[in-house]
Amino acid sequence: MAAYWIAHVTVTDAERYGGYQALAPAAFARFGARFLARGGEAEVLEGPAHARHVVIEFPDLAAARACYDSAEYRAARAARAGAADVAVVIVAGL
DSSP: OOOOEEEEEEEHHHHHHHHHHHHHHHHHHHHOOOEESSSSOOOOSSSSSEEEEEEEEESSSSHHHHHHHHHHHHHHHHHHHTTTEOOOOOOOOE
């Protein structure tokens, strides 16, 4: 059953965030991720506002968790540290 990352992101340092953007695709490719929404027009109806919203589909929960915990994504997160306010949730599909 598919699983999804739902991320809410506000970039605070675009130059530093570029390091994350350079590294993260390797992790996503390795674990079969497919982007369903990334940026684009969004309307926050409740809760804190973020500039970007991302929905990424994975084959299953194990792949979604493994991607987040992978060496590739840990490196991407380290590159992103201090460059964005980020909230990420992993959700099982129906």
